[in-house]
Amino acid sequence: MGEADPAVRDQRLTLPAPLPLDSGQSLAPVEIAYQIYGTLNDARSNAILVCHALTGDQHLASPHPITGKPGWWARMVGPGKPIDTNRFHVICANVIGSCMGSSGPASIAADGKPWAMRFPVITIRDMVRAQVALLDALGIARLHAVVGGSMGGMQALSLAANFPERSAAVLVIASAPRHSAQNIAFHEVGRQAIMADPKWLGGDYYAAGKGPEAGLAVARMAAHITYLSEQGLTEKFGRRLQDRATKTFGFDADFQVESYLRHQGLSFTDRFDANSYLYITRAMDYFDLAEEHGGRLADAFAASTARFCLVSFDTDWLYPTAESRSVVHALNASGAAVSFVELSAPFGHDSFLLDVPALDRVVAGFLGIGT
Amino acid sequence: MGEADPAVRDQRLTLPAPLPLDSGQSLAPVEIAYQIYGTLNDARSNAILVCHALTGDQHLASPHPITGKPGWWARMVGPGKPIDTNRFHVICANVIGSCMGSSGPASIAADGKPWAMRFPVITIRDMVRAQVALLDALGIARLHAVVGGSMGGMQALSLAANFPERSAAVLVIASAPRHSAQNIAFHEVGRQAIMADPKWLGGDYYAAGKGPEAGLAVARMAAHITYLSEQGLTEKFGRRLQDRATKTFGFDADFQVESYLRHQGLSFTDRFDANSYLYITRAMDYFDLAEEHGGRLADAFAASTARFCLVSFDTDWLYPTAESRSVVHALNASGAAVSFVELSAPFGHDSFLLDVPALDRVVAGFLGIGT
Numbered sequence: 001m002g003e004a005d006p007a008v009r010d011q012r013l014t015l016p017a018p019l020p021l022d023s024g025q026s027l028a029p030v031e032i033a034y035q036i037y038g039t040l041n042d043a044r045s046n047a048i049l050v051c052h053a054l055t056g057d058q059h060l061a062s063p064h065p066i067t068g069k070p071g072w073w074a075r076m077v078g079p080g081k082p083i084d085t086n087r088f089h090v091i092c093a094n095v096i097g098s099c100m101g102s103s104g105p106a107s108i109a110a111d112g113k114p115w116a117m118r119f120p121v122i123t124i125r126d127m128v129r130a131q132v133a134l135l136d137a138l139g140i141a142r143l144h145a146v147v148g149g150s151m152g153g154m155q156a157l158s159l160a161a162n163f164p165e166r167s168a169a170v171l172v173i174a175s176a177p178r179h180s181a182q183n184i185a186f187h188e189v190g191r192q193a194i195m196a197d198p199k200w201l202g203g204d205y206y207a208a209g210k211g212p213e214a215g216l217a218v219a220r221m222a223a224h225i226t227y228l229s230e231q232g233l234t235e236k237f238g239r240r241l242q243d244r245a246t247k248t249f250g251f252d253a254d255f256q257v258e259s260y261l262r263h264q265g266l267s268f269t270d271r272f273d274a275n276s277y278l279y280i281t282r283a284m285d286y287f288d289l290a291e292e293h294g295g296r297l298a299d300a301f302a303a304s305t306a307r308f309c310l311v312s313f314d315t316d317w318l319y320p321t322a323e324s325r326s327v328v329h330a331l332n333a334s335g336a337a338v339s340f341v342e343l344s345a346p347f348g349h350d351s352f353l354l355d356v357p358a359l360d361r362v363v364a365g366f367l368g369i370g371t
Numbered sequence: 372m373g374e375a376d377p378a379v380r381d382q383r384l385t386l387p388a389p390l391p392l393d394s395g396q397s398l399a400p401v402e403i404a405y406q407i408y409g410t411l412n413d414a415r416s417n418a419i420l421v422c423h424a425l426t427g428d429q430h431l432a433s434p435h436p437i438t439g440k441p442g443w444w445a446r447m448v449g450p451g452k453p454i455d456t457n458r459f460h461v462i463c464a465n466v467i468g469s470c471m472g473s474s475g476p477a478s479i480a481a482d483g484k485p486w487a488m489r490f491p492v493i494t495i496r497d498m499v500r501a502q503v504a505l506l507d508a509l510g511i512a513r514l515h516a517v518v519g520g521s522m523g524g525m526q527a528l529s530l531a532a533n534f535p536e537r538s539a540a541v542l543v544i545a546s547a548p549r550h551s552a553q554n555i556a557f558h559e560v561g562r563q564a565i566m567a568d569p570k571w572l573g574g575d576y577y578a579a580g581k582g583p584e585a586g587l588a589v590a591r592m593a594a595h596i597t598y599l600s601e602q603g604l605t606e607k608f609g610r611r612l613q614d615r616a617t618k619t620f621g622f623d624a625d626f627q628v629e630s631y632l633r634h635q636g637l638s639f640t641d642r643f644d645a646n647s648y649l650y651i652t653r654a655m656d657y658f659d660l661a662e663e664h665g666g667r668l669a670d671a672f673a674a675s676t677a678r679f680c681l682v683s684f685d686t687d688w689l690y691p692t693a694e695s696r697s698v699v700h701a702l703n704a705s706g707a708a709v710s711f712v713e714l715s716a717p718f719g720h721d722s723f724l725l726d727v728p729a730l731d732r733v734v735a736g737f738l739g740i741g742t
Binding site for chain 2: 022023025117120121178179180181182184185186188189191192193195196197198214215217218221222225228230233234236237238239247249250251253255257258261262265278282285286288291317
């Protein structure tokens with residue numbers, strides 16, 4: 001440890017065995033696209049697995065190959081940063097079902113055609129099974145920590161519950177132990193927007209060139225509102241007009257917030273597959289960690305020996321603090337070591353991705369223990 | 372007064388003069404479809420104008436001609452009810468821009484074809500101008516009260532501000548003096564869903580039979596979530612499955628909340644015109660009562676002599692209590708007589724339409740003064 005950060009290494013791996021799925025099906029072959037940062041120590045004890053969110057990917061701390069933008073957590077991961085790649089060996093894998101190299105609906109099935117909607121419906125636990133199979137292949141028996149925000153936090157919780165020996169620490173940010181009715185409802189709007197687009201073609205749009213971009217853009221727009229706080233939207237946009245002095249009395253994007261949302265929707269379609277959006281939102285809606293463990297959340301953590309840290313944000317109305325608190329109560333009931341903090345930040349759910357110095361301190365502090 | 376409630380009278384009226392609009396255009400001819408309940412007294416002093424919300428209409432207290440369901444405020448308006456048609460002469464007109472008989476984009480223009488997107492963009496104040504022109508035609512110089520929830524409340528506020536002599540009392544429920552960035556954002560998602568539907572055809576879908584029903588359904592689904600509270604959704608649906616014992620690992624509506632939302636979206640398309648949805652959401656987004664009056668909300672009410680009552684609901688996150696409170700502060704600053712109550716109800720924004728006995732008492736009490 002302590003040496004300079006090695007070049008980012010783009011990696012792909014085909015799992016050696018079929019992946020069993022919660023649906024009862026299995027998936028094979030399973031390709032995993034991942035990135036690693038920092039060096040694995042001789043004891044193989046300094047690995048941190050970072051799990052990405054719904055529309056994230058493995059490009060954690062290095063530029064995105066399509067957008068050219070910095071990695072989605074470049075501010076958090078790197079030499080000298082809270083997740084310090086001078087000390088830790090950081091792994092981030094694209095989840096199965098996604099579209100950045102890991103097996104998903106756009107991947108080619110055994111018959112030489114894209115899976116499309118023939119791809120099996122997966123769960124958060126299935127994603128985690130793939131993450132663990134990757135760790136097996138990399139020879140990492142026990143992580144220093146598993147870390148994730150939003151859907152990444154669901155994976156971290158699922159790993160702690162289902163593979164309790166695989167991580168010494170679990171850091172869960174802006175997440176929840178299950179999807180609420182409102183969460184499901186917003187996802188269903190997005191799915192209906194995609195499936196209502198005639199270019200979706202029942203999912204078989206890959207040969208047609210353009211997919212259901214209009215529907216996917218609408219899905220992204222609706223979701224994007226839920227990632228921001230009312231306060232943050234007001235501070236950022238208010239009722240300001242976009243490059244004009246007065247209202248046009250038309251249907252152009254008169255308001256800055258309209259222009260911003262349209263841009264968010266359209267740019268998303270350049271980098272994301274619509275069918276992946278269907279599959280991953282479905283996996284999140286199916287997530288209910290208590291249900292998987294007999295209906296009692298504390299029982300999910302019965303076999304755990306890990307340290308936990310939960311972080312929520314006061315303006316996050318997608319996964320509000322009460323959701324994190326319910327996990328903390330369950331961990332307390334199961335006798336786990338857990339710390340919990342609600343941070344104040346104006347950015348809503350997206351706070352975990354943005355400039356919140358207090359989060360940096362919590363992450364660095366929690367990960368620094370035991371090293 | 373005191374006689375039996377006369378039969379509901381379906382009414383239509385063509386305004387005698389073109390209607391000037393905030394855009395600088397004018398609209399002619401203007402047809403207004405309205406309903407009246409109860410008898411106008413000899414002094415013509417017992418009229419109450421009820422203003423409807425975005426997707427409401429004039430079928431206030433009698434069955435809807437398309438759905439057959441009771442009027443949208445049948446629980447509030449009728450003989451012996453809080454808005455007592457034994458005592459009051461209640462008028463409810465379809466707003467211009469809508470699709471239940473008043474002039475809107477589906478109406479036939481001078482060239483014999485539907486207006487479609489040639490219909491002028493209207494504002495809340497334009498809607499109110501049409502309401503006042505209707506009152507003129509009916510010979511009602513001064514209302515006993517103007518009453519409205521949500522967009523109806525915006526009209527009530529606009530009438531108080533722009534036609535201060537026309538109503539002795541103003542009752543505003545679950546409303547706001549302007550649309551916030553988040554409000555605009557949700558509406559923009561709906562508009563984009565409609566305009567992304569290839570069957571929208573730039574608005575010229577009337578001859579094609581079927582319009583952009585898929586897009587309109589998605590718009591309605593997204594909006595519907597904002598009308599309910601997270602708590603209400605959880606109590607009503609939670610994570611319960613729809614007519615099945617286990618998840619299907621597919622994309623059917625596994626969860627009750629999905630099934631409910633899909634039904635809300637689809638049934639809406641039977642009774643509402645997609646272009647009207649575009650125009651009315653635009654009018655709401657443009658609404659900013661302070662901006663119309665030099666930027667200071669109190670100045671909007673400078674000429675008012677009316678009594679005001681504002682009601683908000685604690686679980687309404689679309690137009691939260693802070694919005695009503697800002698109106699109350701402005702009214703206080705302008706020296707108006709105003710009462711204000713935040714009611715506790717689990718139904719979110721839709722509380723103004725649902726079984727909230729405390730609202731009944733507030734409405735009956737406020738309207739009973741001075742009669």
